[in-house]
Amino acid sequence: MPYKPEHKQATRKRIIESARVLFNRRGVSDVSIDQIMSEAGLTRGGFYHHFKNKEELFAEAVTNFLHGQGAEMRSNAGVNTAQPGLEVIQRMINGYLSTEHLGDLDGQCPLIALPSDISRAGDTVKESYQQLLEAMIGLFESNLVESNLEKSTAHRKKALTLATMCVGGMVLARTLPDQHLADELRNAARDSALAMLNL
Amino acid sequence: MPYKPEHKQATRKRIIESARVLFNRRGVSDVSIDQIMSEAGLTRGGFYHHFKNKEELFAEAVTNFLHGQGAEMRSNAGVNTAQPGLEVIQRMINGYLSTEHLGDLDGQCPLIALPSDISRAGDTVKESYQQLLEAMIGLFESNLVESNLEKSTAHRKKALTLATMCVGGMVLARTLPDQHLADELRNAARDSALAMLNL
């Protein structure tokens, strides 16, 4: 038997990671399989040994973020390491709406970089995207529950609103040509989100 | 002199309107100039008598919404006809985050349909997009000023946050495959936005 199973696995990961970065930079339609494979140090022909088609790769790229940079963002907010509570939410909001995240074109959350691409993609992609959003909503919701006395339906609504503000603020900030307005909007979203925590 | 000047103007409008609808449905990259011209009842060759290139048409399509359907949305909220005040904002939020707006793929606001396309486009497009967003922020801001006693910096921040919630809520709702979650999120955004008005 030629090559160990890990070898193919590792190549596959490399293609997904290359795709994730290029999609984040230029969108799905404007990045070719040639470019993705080349960025991964491979040639185009090999692509179909790893994926059924471009759409499958797209879904994998979103899922990859969920378990990679996304998990890192949640971990930076203190999930699993810190005491659960509003401080975890606070760190997540500050991180998500930060200047660093806005500037990190390669590492940014796909919720920000690719909403239009995803709304036009197939169900597999959309489900990956939904999982990612649900991870964010879940982080907010569970850390609200532990922290104050509101009813859980109110918590749920608050968690959904916080997710809307985080993603919405960043999507708009990324799109505006006027940097000052972009910052103003992002800061307003962040402050209003933090204000909802009643810290 | 052949044809009246209005004739070319009218054709140009027809092309822009055709583009606006098709872009809304399928995005900019996935709609061809052939399809746009054909939808407008013309053939591809004539396109360059009206526009420098596809990008210029994109910018025009966004601006067209601002003065067309967008103006209609603002007018439905009661701008210029009703007493200025929180009720105008309330109607705008309810309309923007409505089931009707979510279902209106052809007539929807480009802020919702095309954020990713715009973030990758040139400055002309981005400026058209910014004008559209500023119209929304301006509606919120000016109708807050007339209505209560907060400081104007607080009004500005609130207007920016409301715009984030409206656009963010709809962008996310459009992208989620689970209709129930999409509705839940959109309703949460709407309720939280309305709650900021202290009606």
Place this chain on the structure above:
DNA sequence: TGTACATCAGTGAACGCGCGTTCACTGATGTAC
């Protein structure tokens, strides 16, 4: 330990196709007389 070999990850030429854009043209129009 050394070698022959089966496997299959990766290669790169080729496919048909639709794209954005160009251009020589055509023919409906409004005007000058």
Place this chain on the structure above:
DNA sequence: TGTACATCAGTGAACGCGCGTTCACTGATGTAC
């Protein structure tokens, strides 16, 4: 009022190009002996 004509909006064939995908192949690998 009727006609000859200049204009230019609109046509459609053609361009080079890069796309997603297919496929016959090649050669590095781990294994069997």
